[in-house]
Amino acid sequence: MVDEPLEEVYFNWLYSKVASVDVPTPSLTYVKLLRLLHSVEFVWLLSGDDNRKEDGLEIRHEFLNQSRMDQDPSWTLLGCSTLEMLIAFSRRTEWENDDISAREWFWIFLTHLGLNELNDAQGNFEHYVRDILQTFIWRTYDRTGHGGMFPLHDTNNDQREIEIWYQFCEWMVEQGMA
Numbered sequence: 436m437v438d439e440p441l442e443e444v445y446f447n448w449l450y451s452k453v454a455s456v457d458v459p460t461p462s463l464t465y466v467k468l469l470r471l472l473h474s475v476e477f478v479w480l481l482s483g484d485d486n487r488k489e490d491g492l493e494i495r496h497e498f499l500n501q502s503r504m505d506q507d508p509s510w511t512l513l514g515c516s517t518l519e520m521l522i523a524f525s526r527r528t529e530w531e532n533d534d535i536s537a538r539e540w541f542w543i544f545l546t547h548l549g550l551n552e553l554n555d556a557q558g559n560f561e562h563y564v565r566d567i568l569q570t571f572i573w574r575t576y577d578r579t580g581h582g583g584m585f586p587l588h589d590t591n592n593d594q595r596e597i598e599i600w601y602q603f604c605e606w607m608v609e610q611g612m613a
Contacts, residue, residue, distance in 0.1 A: 441504055446473055448498050452522055453541045461555035468545075468553045471564045472518035478572050483598030490527060491519035517568055521545075528603060532612055544584045580606070 439447075446469075450456060454465050479485045492515050499506055525540035535543070545551040548567055553560050567582075569575070576582025580594035585606035587594065594602050607613035 441507060441510060444502065444504065445495070445498055446470065448502070449473065449494070449518055449522060453525070453538050464555040465553070467555050467557075468550060468560075468564065469518055471561060472521065472568070473516045475517045475565065475568045475572070476514040477517045477520040478514075480574060481596070481598045483600060487520050487524055487599055488515040490523035491515035494519050494523050517572065524599065524603075527600075531603075532607065547584050547586055 447456070450466065450469055454469065455463070458464055477488055477491060479488050495511060499511070521541055521544055522537070525537040525544065528540045529535065529537040542551055548571060550564060550567060553564065570582045571584065574583070574595040576595065578593040578595060579588070579590055580586045580602060583594060583602065584599065585594065585602040587606060587609055589609070590605060592605065594605075597605070604613065
């Protein structure tokens with residue numbers, strides 16, 4: 436661990452939060468997918484979604500506190516990755532509904548985005564993932580949230596105009612979970 440670059444140790448730590456690290460079978464690992472999620476910065480467009488970014492960055496500080504690694508000030512100032520945001524948001528949603536673990540929430544989000552089956556045994560899916568992330572991050576999904584994390588069957592609210600937390604809340608109500 437000491438000889439590995441900080442970013443690699445951090446990625447492995449993030450990976451362990453949402454996937455099993457001791458699985459040798461590529462059809463059961465998601466390193467390529469999660470690296471892609473970690474390579475794309477989460478950009479917030481609506482007031483309130485800046486909280487999603489801050490939650491994601493807080494995970495970085497948690498890692499530094501736990502690992503006791505030397506801090507690189509330039510590393511801590513990097514933007515929040517989509518992976519960091521999703522992990523942080525899954526933790527927050529677990530707090531709202533503790534019947535579902537943060538790890539399970541993370542995979543629910545990836546399922547809604549259409550990314551959950553992209554394991555390491557699959558071919559090159561980078562372009563596909565980047566397209567989905569562009570749709571999600573830049574809010575070009577449809578008004579009911581299809582293409583985003585919280586697709587709804589029926590809503591009077593344009594989900595592109597609602598911060599992620601309130602999209603989640605409306606989705607929870609529609610699912611009968613709230």
